[in-house]
Amino acid sequence: MKAQILVVEDQPATLDLICDVLKEEGFEVQQAQSTAGARDSLRRAAPELLILDRGLPDGDGLDFLKELRTEEKWAHLPVLILTARKAVEDRVLGLKGGADDYLAKPFNTTELVARVEALLRRSGKEAPPPFQVVGELKLEFESRRAFAKGKEVALSAKEFDLLWFMISNKNRVLTRDFLLQHVWGYEEGLDLTTKVVDVTVSHLREKLGPAGSVITAVRGFGYRLDA
Ligand code: CA
Numbered sequence: 001m002k003a004q005i006l007v008v009e010d011q012p013a014t015l016d017l018i019c020d021v022l023k024e025e026g027f028e029v030q031q032a033q034s035t036a037g038a039r040d041s042l043r044r045a046a047p048e049l050l051i052l053d054r055g056l057p058d059g060d061g062l063d064f065l066k067e068l069r070t071e072e073k074w075a076h077l078p079v080l081i082l083t084a085r086k087a088v089e090d091r092v093l094g095l096k097g098g099a100d101d102y103l104a105k106p107f108n109t110t111e112l113v114a115r116v117e118a119l120l121r122r123s124g125k126e127a128p129p130p131f132q133v134v135g136e137l138k139l140e141f142e143s144r145r146a147f148a149k150g151k152e153v154a155l156s157a158k159e160f161d162l163l164w165f166m167i168s169n170k171n172r173v174l175t176r177d178f179l180l181q182h183v184w185g186y187e188e189g190l191d192l193t194t195k196v197v198d199v200t201v202s203h204l205r206e207k208l209g210p211a212g213s214v215i216t217a218v219r220g221f222g223y224r225l226d227a
Pocket of ligand 1: 010053
């Protein structure tokens with residue numbers, strides 16, 4: 001049984017598209033077209049993830065989210081914000097406003113599904129796999145051991161977390177801010193120095209040796225792990 005998702009979006013065509021894509025992936029989907037409708041739905045069912053449009057007829061999705069976050073029941077609900085506005089400030093606002101991730105419209109449905117699945121994994125709604133393998137790297141989740149070419153590599157806790165996260169989000173460019181937020185848990189990562197990311201990546205690559213070449217720096221953006 002896949003997770004239950006509430007989609008709040010006022011444009012019927014976009015709402016249908018999102019719901020159809022998620023249903024095709026096997027998710028159970030509820031929908032609402034306003035913050036009032038979302039409230040109703042939340043009273044009836046407890047979703048495991050919320051997809052929330054910002055521009056709703058009865059208010060800003062971010063204000064609604066702020067309100068939700070004050071309630072114990074919804075304080076940790078994973079939330080993906082949708083917005084037509086691409087400005088970086090919007091993203092900052094979204095992340096500071098209690099959103100877990102952000103997707104700018106128009107979006108590609110494959111990316112939407114990938115973000116939803118990553119959010120569910122991170123929130124522990126879907127159990128992490130026991131191990132992950134990429135190229136010559138193997139990571140074991142429970143024992144937190146890492147192997148390169150079959151030989152164990154001693155990683156620090158952060159190095160392991162970072163590598164596990166990058167493998168979980170392979171083939172995708174991850175910005176330093178995104179990594180700070182999700183690996184280091186900084187809610188306001190954009191205000192903090194991102195140098196710690198560069199330093200940790202550099203140590204990680206050094207320790208992994210040739211097997212670490214799957215991690216590529218993407219100039220002006222961040223890092224990507226290629227599978
Ligand atoms: Ca809208």
